[in-house]
Amino acid sequence: MKLQIDKKEFGLMIEHDQVKKRIRLIGTQINVSYEKQVPVFIGVLNGCFLFMADLMKEIDIAAETCFIKLASYQGDQQQGEIKEIIGLCVDIKDRDVIIVEDIIDTGNTLHYLLEKIKEHKPASVAICSLLLKPAKLQHTFPNLAFVGFEIPDEFVVGYGMDYNGLGRNLKDIYKACD
Template sequence: MNSIQIADKGFEIFLENDNICKRIRLIGIQLNLDYENRCPYFLGVLNGSFIFMADLLKEVTVSCEVGFIKISSYEGTESSGKIQQAFGLPDNLNERDVIVVEDIVDTGFTLGYIISEIKKQAPSSIKVCSLLLKPKALKSPIDELEYVGFEIENDFVVGYGLDYDGLGRNLKDIYKAKSV
């Protein structure tokens, strides 16, 4: 499918699953090298990261633990900038290597909030692994952003865990909104 319709929006193919999987394999190799003889805590940001995190963890061979946090700042196709926490952080991150797994980083508001909350527990390290990054949308630099699958323009994307008003997460490819 080169183009799809979700609710009232048209989308066109942007990143095919094969390319996504190849990039994830490379990130997994890098994580295995960087965290050799360590036991990182992978913290997935729900709902969007669940597919990326599942595929990423299949490539990780080092011993690790996994958890999730649910935070939202989206309304429709725009980040609202208001953080709404649904589930909290685990409380055992002291002296741990924490890897926050995100589907997409755009403004960085949500990620900045998560990092500041993790820092309160004095972890050994915090790194961020995001499938997508919108550099032009980033409001302030995020030093912890270490692993990025793809840098993209400031387009609205859906699929592979990313949604449009709750729809489209189940698509295996990533689509971008068609220009009108």
């Protein structure tokens, strides 16, 4: 199945049923890993909103949620500068933190965020990302604990991810066609 978004063509990459199954598994892993803790889930907007909403439905342990907003993309190109648009809204000192990302490609935004979070002295920080592009990573993240899917270095849209602000509402994940 192909679709067009803002004059760019996309083809189906990951169906929603696969996404749901993977999120259930990640939720189970987090419930076991944090059984006796009360973690703070920090969602990185805008892309994480569908993933985090579905993930939180699978979390059975006590937990708090918070959102931040960083910007590093324009269209389908990642820009060098990272802008903090909405900051941290909860005290995370001595707390277990789980950062929830929609996608990690170069890792520049995540690296920036981790440096900011470390300043607040959390007890621990784990990273949970729906998608990971290992071939594009420019940083190592030893605390990358939960990954939904590893994908090739392709531009994707859907399930919270956008192209020029469009396509976030698609339930499946699509890749750009050449």
